[in-house]
Amino acid sequence: MTVVTQQNVVGLRRSSLYSMVAIMLRLTLTLISIPILIKSLGLAQYGVWAVSISVLNLTTLARFGLDSALSFRLAETRAIAQQTEVQRVLGTSFVLFISIGFAVMLLMALASTPLATVLFSTSEPSSTPRMVLLVLAVVAFLQFWKQWAISTEVGLLRYDMIGFAESIGALVLQGGLIFFALLGSELVVLSLWYCVATLLTLLLHQKLLSRFIHLNLNPRIHWDRQVAHLLMRFGATQWLSILGGTLFSQLDRIMVNLVLGPSITGLYVAATSLVSKINELSAVPIEAIVPAMSMAKAQGQWERVLFVFSRAQRLNSIIIFLMVAVITFGAYSIASITVPSEYTSTLAMLIQIMAIAYGIYSLNATGYFSAIGLGMPGINARWVLTAGLIYVLLLSFLLAFYGLTGAAWANFAFIITVIINFQVARRIGITPRVYSASLLPFVCSIGFCWLFSVTLMSQPLWFQLAIWLALTIPLALWIAGRELLNELLQLVRVLKTRSHGFNHDQVQVDLT
Numbered sequence: 001m002t003v004v005t006q007q008n009v010v011g012l013r014r015s016s017l018y019s020m021v022a023i024m025l026r027l028t029l030t031l032i033s034i035p036i037l038i039k040s041l042g043l044a045q046y047g048v049w050a051v052s053i054s055v056l057n058l059t060t061l062a063r064f065g066l067d068s069a070l071s072f073r074l075a076e077t078r079a080i081a082q083q084t085e086v087q088r089v090l091g092t093s094f095v096l097f098i099s100i101g102f103a104v105m106l107l108m109a110l111a112s113t114p115l116a117t118v119l120f121s122t123s124e125p126s127s128t129p130r131m132v133l134l135v136l137a138v139v140a141f142l143q144f145w146k147q148w149a150i151s152t153e154v155g156l157l158r159y160d161m162i163g164f165a166e167s168i169g170a171l172v173l174q175g176g177l178i179f180f181a182l183l184g185s186e187l188v189v190l191s192l193w194y195c196v197a198t199l200l201t202l203l204l205h206q207k208l209l210s211r212f213i214h215l216n217l218n219p220r221i222h223w224d225r226q227v228a229h230l231l232m233r234f235g236a237t238q239w240l241s242i243l244g245g246t247l248f249s250q251l252d253r254i255m256v257n258l259v260l261g262p263s264i265t266g267l268y269v270a271a272t273s274l275v276s277k278i279n280e281l282s283a284v285p286i287e288a289i290v291p292a293m294s295m296a297k298a299q300g301q302w303e304r305v306l307f308v309f310s311r312a313q314r315l316n317s318i319i320i321f322l323m324v325a326v327i328t329f330g331a332y333s334i335a336s337i338t339v340p341s342e343y344t345s346t347l348a349m350l351i352q353i354m355a356i357a358y359g360i361y362s363l364n365a366t367g368y369f370s371a372i373g374l375g376m377p378g379i380n381a382r383w384v385l386t387a388g389l390i391y392v393l394l395l396s397f398l399l400a401f402y403g404l405t406g407a408a409w410a411n412f413a414f415i416i417t418v419i420i421n422f423q424v425a426r427r428i429g430i431t432p433r434v435y436s437a438s439l440l441p442f443v444c445s446i447g448f449c450w451l452f453s454v455t456l457m458s459q460p461l462w463f464q465l466a467i468w469l470a471l472t473i474p475l476a477l478w479i480a481g482r483e484l485l486n487e488l489l490q491l492v493r494v495l496k497t498r499s500h501g502f503n504h505d506q507v508q509v510d511l512t
Helices: 002-041 043-063 066-079 083-110 112-119 128-155 159-182 187-212 225-260 262-283 285-298 302-329 331-338 341-361 364-373 377-427 432-455 461-497
Strands: none
Touching: 002 043, 002 159, 002 262, 002 331, 043 083, 043 112, 043 128, 043 187, 043 225, 043 262, 066 083, 066 128, 066 225, 066 285, 066 364, 083 112, 083 128, 083 225, 112 128, 112 225, 128 159, 128 187, 128 285, 159 187, 225 262, 225 377, 262 285, 262 302, 262 331, 262 341, 262 364, 262 377, 285 302, 285 364, 302 331, 302 341, 302 364, 302 377, 302 432, 302 461, 331 341, 341 377, 341 432, 364 377, 377 432, 432 461
16 A cells, blocks of 8 residues: 555656646747747737637637546546446547537638637738638647547646657747748748647647557547546536636737737737746646546545645645746846837736736646546636636726736736635645645745835846845745655655656557
8 A cells, every 4th residue: 555655656746747847848938939929020910919829729618628527537437447438438538529629620710700800900901810710720620639638648647748749849839930930921821830730749649649558549439428428517517617717818818909909919918928837837747636636536545635735735836936936036137038128117017917916826726636636626617717707807897997007907816716725625624724824935935025026126137136046045945845845855866766758558548
């Protein structure tokens, strides 16, 4: 029992490390590409591009939570060694993803002309936005297929494969976008490259699944109506939380575009694209707890559930703090290399406001993924949807009266989702008082960080760096705590003594 648990813990940590390395690469590529795209395309065209990508991202709502349902069900069935059920889950989910993805592609293609007219009515009359949306409709279908592969890899705990494929895909995508933007290419060319890069990433995922897990698909793929019902029922509840999150992460750009135009939208997107990495980077390693929680629950290991939750919360907090510290202190420098000089101060202000909002909101990752892993998606649905609706109402009001600054402050509405953590903690035996105390180091550190970054902005850079180091390092150690630091050191030692790669003997699934 002890040996198995220890292996699981090491595997969970290793999965988190793979995910961290992959997201760090994608983060670096994104940070490099944003200023290049803005300066090559101009703020107005960058705004059109960003809004078009938001329309593409809104199509993820049509997954109806099936990605989370697939990962949860696959991990659960593997935990109780039901190989036949694993085959039914994979086969049925594949049919669902492909069918819905194809329907979304057709719908988006048919709606491309009216969408372009409504969204970009203030732009010069051009067929470019319509053509971009047509190409992105194909991308939407490819992303549905790719998400099936990723959700399968999550359920099988193959984060190494996800990290490898997605890192290569990000390198191809962002590298191509930068290349074509520097050449002065039209947005249609960028969208075509987006399609090519997505296809290549999908093929890489499929190659890895086929080669290293022996997952083979053929036209006679198995369909099971009961499995489809179970997946859709779980996904429907999860979909409500996805709806709230999508309102927060994508609809804001469209609303800013409609009220303030593409140029201001480009400035807003530049800020959100940067600060949203706080949520992405901090959430990626925590996502590994979904199958871990599902397996532990299926086997009745509630002590392990508590252990995973506590460690995930600590890891999530330390990553968030470090990113907020870097972004808030470097806001002006980041803004100066991202946009023309006349917009530098405005962008720096937006970054500092939104970094704190995203930092606190990102705490919900531990509770969010724990709720999925424990089979309680209703908690996520309740609070993420509530926060999303409040956010849209608040954004509408603040955007109308306070413009761009109001849009930035509206992001604080999503902090409501941290309630998810408290509810999950209570379900697994942690009282609200104890859980609140565990967050105290993080909350105090974020407050100190923001206060000093704002007051020291006018000071020389060398002085800011000295204060930043003197403040950030001890606060980070305070948040991490002795236990987490010892575990991270242990993980490094384990990885040094073991060689890792794609193991051929972990799981074999044949859908023939």
